[in-house]
Amino acid sequence: MNHKEIAHAILNAIGGKENVSAAAHCATRLRLVLQNEEKIDQAALNSLDVVKGTFSTAGQFQIILGAGIVNEVYKPLVNLVGITEMSTCQVKSAGAKKQNPLLQLVKLLSDIFVPIIPAIVAGGLLMGLNNLLTAKDLFIHGKSLIDANPGIADLAAMINTFANAAFVFLPVLIGFSTTKRFGGNAFLGAALGMIMVHPDLLNAYGYGAALVAHKVPAWHILGLTIEKVGYQGTVLPVLASSFILAKIETNLRRVIPSSLDNLLTPLLSILITGVLTFTLVGPLTRSAGNLFTDGIVWLYNTTGFVGGGIFGLFYVPIVITGMHQSFIAVETQLVANVAKTGGSFLFPIASMSNVAQGAATLAVFLITKDKKMKSIASASGISALLGITEPAMFGVTLKLKYPFIGAIIGSAVASAFVTFFKVRAVALGAAGLPGIISIKPASIVYYVIGMGISIVIAFFLTLVLAKRDAKKNTHGLEKKAA
Structure with a gap:
């Protein structure tokens, strides 16, 4: 398929040009504001080899195509829809109008x-x-x-x-x-x-x-x-x-x-x-x-490692809603007053969550026989280990469900560990493997151990859950055949 044919196929799958209110693209994704997301034919989108994953967030429906492809598909897409090219900021504004007041407040803090x-x-x-x-x-x-x-x-x-x-x-x-x-x-x-x-x-x-x-x-x-x-x-x-x-x-x-x-x-x-x-x-x-x-x-300080574990368990669901953007204001205050606060405890927990998503995604890369999923998992898994989790979450773990469960359990255990040892960040940076430099020197060893715990649990639990999922699916097929 050429880029115009891909654009046409995507447009048909998302409900036609009448369903598109605004469109832009970033380095890897089409970012669309749709009139009604219920009109999306997800199966049709998934059947396109060029589509690496999809997700909906902050009033936008985003389609992961990859660098170098997305901009070539975007041009014929806007021509087919009959709208002018837009910036990601314009699309964000259009998408924000569809959000509830709480998410609008989160977006406001994000914009600032x-x-x-x-x-x-x-x-x-x-x-x-x-x-x-x-x-x-x-x-x-x-x-x-x-x-x-x-x-x-x-x-x-x-x-x-x-x-x-x-x-x-x-x-x-x-x-x-x-x-x-x-x-x-x-x-x-x-x-x-x-x-x-x-x-x-x-x-x-x-x-x-x-x-x-x-x-x-x-x-x-x-x-x-x-x-x-x-x-x-x-x-x-x-x-x-x-x-x-x-x-x-x-x-x-x-x-x-x-x-x-x-x-x-x-x-x-x-x-x-x-x-x-x-x-x-x-x-x-x-x-x-x-x-x-x-x-x-x-x-x-009061809830200790129990509170840290709970926060680690729910960190990714919070990211899915976009609410994590509001943490920027809190973290800025904690880091700016490090002498009083001791630094940010949110950053280490975010890091544990991110590397868990990466480990679970790489486990999928190891066991899947689907060439398209293997391609997505390899790149997005490494990206998540470095702190960028959206491709891994929306392209792999949420889609398959069992790696998502493995990842949040790994995140919860590791978050409880780093909370128990009072690991805090004195700087903001990439919440993942490169985040070591942001951590208090005395806590770096515990931070590294925490990441190891998160990666090992998420990786092996995903492998276990994958086998269980495969057996369940096989059993279901045998029942249908009977």
């Missing part, structure tokens, strides 16, 4: 945090590298690499400065992204973030000690006492303030004459939002953010 993840990951991984250089007993008994090689002490100090920047000035990144998301001027959002971490303010990391010592600086304006405290490493305060900034700016533009717009709108937007931030919004959301973070840490 996904663009700034590269900066956070870069800073986090540099922090992990610094920890490798400064941790005692990791490579040399009783010493760190810095102790053994004093000449690289300044290198470690420089790396530490680079690593901390993204977290110290986190409100600038979030302010830019949030204000842009809500339709305001992104650079005003960045300016608000800069105000919230201005050097004239008391550093947020020193607020607790200053409060105990009764030495919190303040402004005294018209009888009001306003604390001069920064918001380094915070998430909720800058999210709320940036939302208010965007709404104030867009409303001011409607009432201020165009001749004064460039002068008054930025001035009033920053002034009003800044005052609200330090008098009302900031203190309230700082307290709420601290309570939320403390609550998450308390839950983790």
Whole structure:
């Protein structure tokens, strides 16, 4: 089949051009928003050799075709449907309209945090590298690499400065992204973030000690006492303030004459939002953010390995719903306040889940005789071990069911193990085999053992369940024949 014939076959299988509202593609997948997903002929899609798997998420129906093929099929597809080519962002927006309010909130958080993840990951991984250089007993008994090689002490100090920047000035990144998301001027959002971490303010990391010592600086304006405290490493305060900034700016533009717009709108937007931030919004959301973070840490410490195991068991179902995107905000807060929180316990559990999906998928690769499934399983299994699980989940484990069961059990046991040994990440990165550098140096051994447990259980349990599934199917056929 040529690419036009493939496009035509796919279009027929998804209910025809009348069923397609929007279409885009990423590196490997067609991303479609359909009027009614019940019209999809799944059997017809599965019969196409070019289709490596399908899944539905976030209001989109996605068809895995592979790199180099998807873009060639996409062009004739949009011509057959009679729509213009769209970006993945446009399709995401179209798909979001079909979601319930909770998933829309998750998508909102995703839209804000996904663009700034590269900066956070870069800073986090540099922090992990610094920890490798400064941790005692990791490579040399009783010493760190810095102790053994004093000449690289300044290198470690420089790396530490680079690593901390993204977290110290986190409100600038979030302010830019949030204000842009809500339709305001992104650079005003960045300016608000800069105000919230201005050097004239008391550093947020020193607020607790200053409060105990009764030495919190303040402004005294018209009888009001306003604390001069920064918001380094915070998430909720800058999210709320940036939302208010965007709404104030867009409303001011409607009432201020165009001749004064460039002068008054930025001035009033920053002034009003800044005052609200330090008098009302900031203190309230700082307290709420601290309570939320403390609550998450308390839950983790209280439920222990049982809670970790339960979370590991349900992590993939959460990913299927897309709810895992909301974890980005929580993880950012945990990593930004690593001295207080100890780091993120979500990252190690996500890693255990991802490698379990990879191991189960590779087990399918080993035992399946279906050439198409073998091809999908080989590539998606390795991808899952490296932290990208969607192809493995939707193309293999969910489709066959028994490897999915093997994977979530492997994930649950390994998650309980890493939770028992308090494994935490001090950085965000690829949740899988490469995630070792993101883990606290003292916990790296337990992290590696945890991945081993996850891989072994998921792999061998999938083999066992596959044999049981095969016997069950054979028995069913014998009954039908009888």
